[in-house]
Amino acid sequence: MSRRIPGAARALLAHPAGWIATGFGSGLAPVAPGTFGTLAALLPWLALRELPLPHYLAALALAFALGCWACGWAMRRLGVEDPGLVVWDEFVGLWIALAAAPAGWPYALAGFALFRFFDIAKPWPVGWVDRRLSGGLGTMLDDALAGLYALAGVQLLAHFTG
DSSP: OOOOOTTHHHHHTTSHHHHHHTTTTGGGOSSOHHHHHHHHHHHHHHHHTTSOHHHHHHHHHHHHHHHHHHHHHHHHHHTOSSOTTOOHHHHHHHHHHTTTOOSSHHHHHHHHHHHHHHHHHOOTTHHHHHHHOOHHHHHHHHHHHHHHHHHHHHHHHHHHHO
16 A cells, blocks of 8 residues: 555654664655665665575564564554555565575666565465455565565576576
8 A cells, every 4th residue: 555644654753663664764755665665675685695594594584573563563553454654574575585696786686676576466375465464474474475486586587597
């Protein structure tokens, strides 16, 4: 949902969960907050990609759990299910898409584009989860699944080009 919610920034940014849920404020972009959130997720990914894969996966698990809490808190605070300004799910989805991605911006851009495609297109089971699960878990899980589709695409791209 991309409609503006009056007072949302003030309500959310007064609490650490709101900062997390809005992707450190990137979800407050006036247009395309999901795309802005995904772009903002590239910045911390620059540090995450330096981690050994087991540590990267542990950081992903922690970020997912943190997102379930923060996104759930933000939605309860606003009284709106999965508002567009909640973008931590995009952060985690992109980080999943770029797990074990080869070095180089072409792969990062491919992961970004594939993640946005699958997040918007919502192929099964992404769309099913989006429709059936609510709260922080539902918000996080559909983007995690979109991230898995994008991860497969990035890895196939790397296999056939690298």
